[in-house]
Amino acid sequence: MxxxxxxxxxxxxxxxxxxxxxxxxxxxxxxxxxxxxxxxxxxxxxxxxxxxxxxxxxxxLTDAHVHFGLVGVNAGSYDDDDNLVTYTLGAIDNINIALQEGFTTVRDAGGLDPAFSRAVEQGLISGPRILPSGSPLSQTGGHGDHRGRYDNSPQVSIPGVLAATALVDGVDSVRAAARQQLRLGATQIKVMASGGVMSQMDKLDSLGFSVAELRAAVDEARAAGTYVLAHCHTSPSMNNALDAGVRSLEHASILDEPTAARVAELGAFVVPTLLVIERLAESPEAEGVSHYSAMKLEQVRGLMPDSVRTAREAGAAIGSGSDILGERQSGRGGELVHKARLLGPMGAIVSATSTNARLFNLEDRVGxxxxxxxxxxxxxxxxxxxxxxxxxxxxxxxxxxxxxxxxxxxx
Ligand SMILES: [Zn+2]
Structure with missing residues (x-):
């Protein structure tokens, strides 16, 4: 060299x-x-x-919340009329674009098989260093359950290619699923601890998993020397996650002051995702936002900026994640533009560089x-x-x- x-x-x-x-x-x-x-x-x-x-x-730049593998609409892994070749090329395209836009390390928040990350390390594809979470874990009917109401078929992963959400219920099943993701190469475990915007069967303020189930995931992650990131929109879900020892709170959209103080005290992180919210709100039809999702989206959109300010005032660590979805994921740096309105330009840059590096446990190497x-x-x-x-x-x-x-x- x-x-x-x-x-x-x-x-x-x-x-x-x-x-x-x-x-x-x-x-x-x-x-x-x-x-x-x-x-x-x-x-x-x-x-x-x-x-x-x-x-x-x-x-x-770094992004703590990417979904390179979610190339289909509505966070399904791929559309019915696609095939695995199309899917794989779509994911690789997203990986290439991120590096060309200046993102050199990212954490995939679920949906991308860790095999893609190894392919980057081996120099087979050009992309950022990827910290993959593999299949996210969700309870039945939780944010990661993408099935129609009367569809009881399983959500199937193809290890090495496609990492669909693992639907698991009960402490033992969560434990087994976490071990399986670590075995496949996940560098941290993603769980769905609250309802979500784009999921159709849950309310935003539903809780995902019991504290005991979340703790099982945290125990397994810790045993492997790593940590858990949890999708949580509301303060009750963030408190459940913190009770269980979760380190990274994704979205953190509706964050009250006592919860923000706990995040700071425990040395946990919040990772607001401002860009995806703006994108979904700008073109709801193109992004496949249902009427039900649009209502939840407005609630989150109104409150996330205040939650970022609340986190800052409490002294909580604020990471940077864009959460953008779909094909040809571009304009990822827009997350910093939105963040700068709340934390100032330097605050947005620090969040997307050294703070994320600490979150990734890579603070002695990058950021x-x-x-x-x-x-x-x-x-x-x-x-x-x-x-x-x-x-x-x-x-x-x-x-x-x-x-x-x-x-x-x-x-
Ligand atoms: Zn996400």
Whole structure:
């Protein structure tokens, strides 16, 4: 691998420090070798040099809530008239797009078989580092039960290809399902702890799983050295999840102050998902939003911004997740644009870099520009602190480096 010198940038380190202008970054063997003033870091021909005058260099973005495998409408894994080849190509397309948009590490929040993540590691497909959850676990009639009311057929996964939601009831079944996902390569376990917007048989404020069932998933995750993320829209569901030891609360749409204080005290995370809510609300027909879902969507949309503020005031860690669905998932950086309205541009950037890295237990490898870290770097044409909207359109991200490899260069 050739060394790489990125010169004359304004640097945003991902840790929340003030941007620094006139900086250069030297990349060696896939890692960040030296960060400093342009004059000090070295000159070509020591390394392949890219002059980035006028650009901002940031850590590669991260997304804690992707669904690369949910290429069909309504979070089903694939549509009836598709086949597994179409499905697989659709998922790979989503994986490619995320990297080209500047996302270098993501956590799949369910639906993508871990085999895709291994295919990226092996260099067979181009994509971000993927932390897969495999099949999410849902109770019968919960958010992950996509069957019609009178359809009792099982939801079938094809291990190695398709990770449909596992419908499990009772402590022993949850335990077995968690073990199975870990065996297949899940790096954390996803559970559905409340009703959802796009599911037709549950109310938003229904609870998914008993605390004992959730605890079984947490015990198994901990035994494997990892943790559980839980889909929860409401405070009662978040409290159940926290009682069980869940670490990552997804959506966290209707968060009251006492619950936010508990999140902070326990060192847990909330991962609001603002972009998907806006997308679904903008074009409900195209996104397949039923009348029932539209009602639930409005409730969530009205309250999620307040919940983000409540989390911030309580000092809770706030991760960044887009939750976008379907085919050709693009515009992922829009999550930061929405987040910036609540946390400011730097707050949105820190959330999508170093905070997510802590959530992923990768804080010593990714999420900041620091010597010894993975060389996951993006250049933005302009200054995202002045204009965060730049990150909403990947055309403004002309350079993407992952693990020291230039994977996009449109300079
Ligand atoms: Zn989701």
């Amino acid at each position: 050739t060394d790489l010198l990125l010169q004359n940038v304004t640097l945003i380190d991902g840790a929340g420090s003030d941007p620094q202008s006139g900086m250069s970054v030297l990349v060696k063997d896939g890692a960040i070798a030296h960060v400093g003033p342009a004059s000090e870091v070295g000159q070509p021909p020591v390394a392949d040099a890219i002059d980035l005058t006028g650009h901002t260099l940031m850590p590669g 900041v520009i620091r010597e010894g870290y993975e060389a996951d770097l993006i250049a933005v044409a302009g200054d995202p602190i002045v204009d965060i909207e730049l990150l909403g359109d990947a055309a403004n991200v002309p350079l993407v480096v992952k693990g020291g490899q230039v994977v996009k260069n449109a300079l």
